[in-house]
Amino acid sequence: MGSTSKATRPEWIFDGSEIEDTFGFGERAVDFLRRLKHPKSQTGNFELPLFWERIVRRIYGPCFPNKRRQVRTVFILLPRGARKTTMGAGLALLHTVGWERQPSGQAMVAASAEEDARIAYDEAVSIVSETEWLQGAMKPTESLFYLEHLKSKATFRALASGGKGKLGKTPNFVLADELINWEGENARRNWSAIRTGLNKVPGTLLVIITQAGRGQENLAYELLTYARKVQSGAVEDPSFLPVLFETHPDDDWEDESLWHLVNPGLADGYPDIDGLRTMAREAKERPTERDNFRQFHLNCWLDYSASPFVAMPIYDEGKSELGSFLEDAEANQTPCYLGVDLSSTNDLTAVVAAWGDRENGYTVHPWFFLPKDNIQRKAGRDGVNYPAWEEQGLITLTEGNVVDYHFVEAQIEELAARFNVREIAFDPALARNSISNLLDKGLPVVEFRQGWVSMSPAIAELERAILARRFIHGGNPILRWHFDNIAIRTDTAGNKSFHKGKSKDRIDGAVATAMAVARCAAGDSGRSSYDDFDGDLEEFAYA
DSSP: OTOOOOBBOOOGGTOOOOOTTTHHHHHHHHHHHHHOOOOSSSBBBBBHHHHHHHHHHHHSSSSOOOOOOOOHHHHHHTTTTOOHHHHHHHHHHHHTTSTOOTTTTTEEEEEESSSHHHHHHHHHHHHHHHHGGTTTEEEGGGGTEEEEEETTEEEEEEEETTTSSSOOOSEEEEEEGGGOOOHHHHHHHHHHHHHHHTTSSSTTTOOOOOOOBBBBSSSSHHHHHHHHHHHSSSSSOOTEEEOOBBBBBOOTTTHHHHHHOOOOOGGGEEEEEEHHHHHHHHHTTOOHHHHHIIIHHHIBBBBBTTOOOOHHHHHHHHHHHOOHHHHHHHHOOEEEEEEEESSSSOOOOOEEEEEEEETTEEEEEEEEEEOOOHHHHHHHHHHHHHHHHHHHTTTTHHHHHHHHOHHHHHHHHHHHHSSEEEEEEOOOOHHHHHHHHHHTTOOOEEEESSSSHHHHHHHHHHHHHHHHEEEEEETOOOHHHHHHEEEEOOOSSSOOOEEESSOOOOOOHHHHHHHHHHHHHHHHHTOOOTTTTTTTTTGOOOO
């Protein structure tokens, strides 16, 4: 790898230096983990590669003269495929049935969602079930994701950070899993409860294991910022152990030596190097996948707007003049599907029509609406020339300083009278009244929520059409601006959702387009918009 790389990793893990272990607590932690069994291991044993062994020794070895552990908080930043879940379960068991357990102590794994909590619990149960000397020592309660060590009454529990349940009052060990996914008010509240609870008793340990995320307005980035300061020496805090494997946005993501630098498990065959090479080849043509590769496999922390949804030169290939298309669609009564993204009080509202099918592609046409008052201020705020777009007939200004929903409804009625509109898809979040009004008039309105279940397959179909050069949009500059503003958020299952890159960005037209195209595809095939969704539908809730 070139000397210009800004990637970092903890060199103490690889340099063979001595790790303090005056009382042998690091050695006994390693010994406990090595004595465990794991059903998915080729050898049947709990595999402890060198880099994880060194991390464990560094957590438990250094102690004060009174034998109290120096490290109280660990922040581990590792890419996908580093066997974080297995290690998390092993450490939790170390504090439940191993040397670090306390009588009636509480060890917890806090995940972002109940499904992830179940994965953590199942991992711990599978280890216990395979380890002969633990069989009979632990009592599982599957409905609560709960394990109890019968002799000491120490407990292990896996919980969802974003849930409404309490995480416990006095835990002695907490593993916070994939902190990048901890979002929402409940997650923040539970994080505060965790930190407060850990401070109530001596000798507690908080281990954070996560991969890189995006954006800076989140809990994970706040802690990463502190971890970087401790790692660099800008902050002296021996109680906080940073273990950061990360690359910089300027690094050459195609350089395989970089992959090895930040994926310590590659030396032991995980993740699979050939799989990484395949993903890297695909990422060359797909900016979104390139960002996913950099984030999840190279641990590069990105801004939400790191790359566009699709490469804009590819998007621009669909700017062919529509000519008489609208007149022909009207005359022939070609099936048409509308996507509507109603804005909040004073922003853009978008209505997008889509015609076509999955085989031949889609043609779309947008209509935009914006309150007239303070138009110059809005133009300055958003960095675009709204008055010029209004003069060109690309945007309709409605009277007043807030969006006129009744005016938009009237325009939708006109479109339904003009074209063969089969469905009108609304995000119901801001559109309850409009939905009710249009349904009362007999129009074919459907709800299209903005959660993972709805949007992920819609985004996938839209992306497929654009990359296949089967997406015609006529070069509308407002719609292009919205597509260029898209930031893609991808969950750990690979499902995508649209977000603004920056707070001032507008993506309403792109959202409405995805809705219209998705309903067009479903209407053409007779299939539900969820039929091609690869994820676990029970894992995702509507927004």
